[in-house]
Amino acid sequence: MTNSSSTSDTGPWSWLRGDLHTHCEDAAQIGDYVDRIDPRLDFLALTNHGQKPVFFEQHHMVAELRQRWTAGLVLSGVEWNAPGGGHACVVFSPHADEADHAYALARGFDRHLDGAHPDITAGMRQLAQIVPEHRPVLCFNHPAPGQWSADTIAEYRQHDPGDIVIGMETVHGHQGYDAGACWDLATYPGCMPGGLADAAYAGAGPFSLLAHSDFHIHKQDRLFDYGPGIFNHTLVGxxxxxxxxxxIFAGLRAGRTCAAQGHWLELIDFAIAAGADVARVGDTWKSGAARAAFEFDNSEPLAQVDWIGSLDGGAPxxxxxxxxxxVGHQRLELDIPAGAHGFLRLRVLSASATRPTPGPTAPKGFFTSAILLAAFR
Incomplete structure (x- = not known):
């Protein structure tokens, strides 16, 4: 699923921009929804709430969206009221049965749908029965305090036999209006050092850090929010x-992602290297002493860049x-000692709190997923 440290024949990854968490509950508003998509976006997912009757008509909206928005890839999914926690997006690869699989998941296991029987083990087992080439990806949504716990996330991963659970939203959606504490990039559980993401890296395998809009076109007459890709978006290598x-699904499963708020940082590469051996985001470094390098261009001044993780298996x-x-081109480096075990990721904070109008003034960040270090694999 991921590359171990090795000689790369591709060089740095190419990055696609996506948004895997959006809503439209009125088919008549698909045109308005399309008008709100950022032209820089490469893919998106429509993920209506699984307990609402309109969800079971979503396949019609997905079909129309695919006809109207041809600049990128449209995926179909569900925002699942998941057993044991808050919301999770389950996004399906495009195929004839994508809607049937999503509807079956909601009817069987959504904790807010009458007649369903929410159960983590049974829900994950049903998803795993889908043929491998059509299996969905699952990410944990808006992990604000009280929404998700490290133990529950670990339980989902424990019952995942098929590379389904791939990551979490590192930052909150709904960044176009005042979300209070959900904007604090130092304490939000999805991105804080030692938070839920870092607990996942201390578990097993790669884990994708994501940023999504949670855009609801049907609420825009009373509550402004950013459209897909305008502010929060995910980069997939x-x-x-x-x-x-x-x-795209391979990149998500490999942990080859970054979570971006705004378009002020262009990632060139994040890698650990020694001689001909290279490990990039989502990979595992296994080749001893090395140097990590983070290279990018920034169009806004930066307040701070943090190397986050653990090099000795201790608390991150x-x-x-x-x-x-x-503003300019940056290349930052960090020495990796021989015998390092743990993980390494990055957090970049802009010095500017200016966001696209008419949005609010608030912090904004850029977050890489991790490169794993040998002992965590």
């Missing part, structure tokens, strides 16, 4: 020239911090 659903935290940086 693919081989240059690839744009297929298969490539901020390993090193780099202070304010000007």
């Amino acid at each position: 693919v081989r240059p020239g690839e744009h297929s659903a298969e490539a 935290g901020v390993l090193s911090a780099v202070g304010p940086q000007p």
Whole structure:
């Protein structure tokens, strides 16, 4: 599923931009929904709430959306009122049975749907029965305090036999209006050092950090929010020239993602290397002493760049911090000692709190998923 440290014949990944958590509950508003999509977006998912009657008509809206928005890939999914926690998006690869699988999951296991029997083990077993090439991906949504716990996330991963559970929303959706504490990038459970994401990295295998809009077109007459891709969006690493659903799902499953708020940082590469051996985001480094490098261009001044993780298997935290940086090209480095075990990821905070109008003034960040270090694999 992921590459171990090895000689790369592809160079840095090419990054596609996506939004896997959006809503439209009125088919008559599909045109308005399309008008709100950022032109830089490469893929998106329609993920209506599984307990609502309109969800079971979503296949009609997905079909129309695919006809109207041809600039990128449209995926179909469900925002599942998941057993044991809050919401989770389950997104399906495009195929003839995508809607049937989503509807069966909701009818069987949504904790807010009458007649369903919410159960983690049974729900995951049903998803695993889908043929491998059509299996969905699952991510944990808006992990604000009280929504998800490390133990519950671990339970989902324990009962996942088929690379279904792939990550979590690192930052909250609904960034276009005042979300209070959900904007605090130092304490939000999805992105804080030592939080839920870091607990997942201390478990097993890669884990994708994601950012989604949670856009609801049907609420825009009373509550402004950013459309898909305008602010929160996910970067997925693919081989240059690839744009297929298969490539996107492979990147998500490999932990080859970044979570972005705004479009002020262009990632060039995040890698650990020594000689000909290279491990990039989502990979596992197994080749001893090395140097990590984070290379990017930023169109806004930076407040801080934090290297987050653990190099000795201990409690994760901020390993090193780099202070304010000007607009321009940056290459930051960190030594990786021989015998390092744990993981390494990055958090970048813009010095500007300006967001696209008419949105509010608030912090904004960029977060890489982790490179794993040998002992956690």
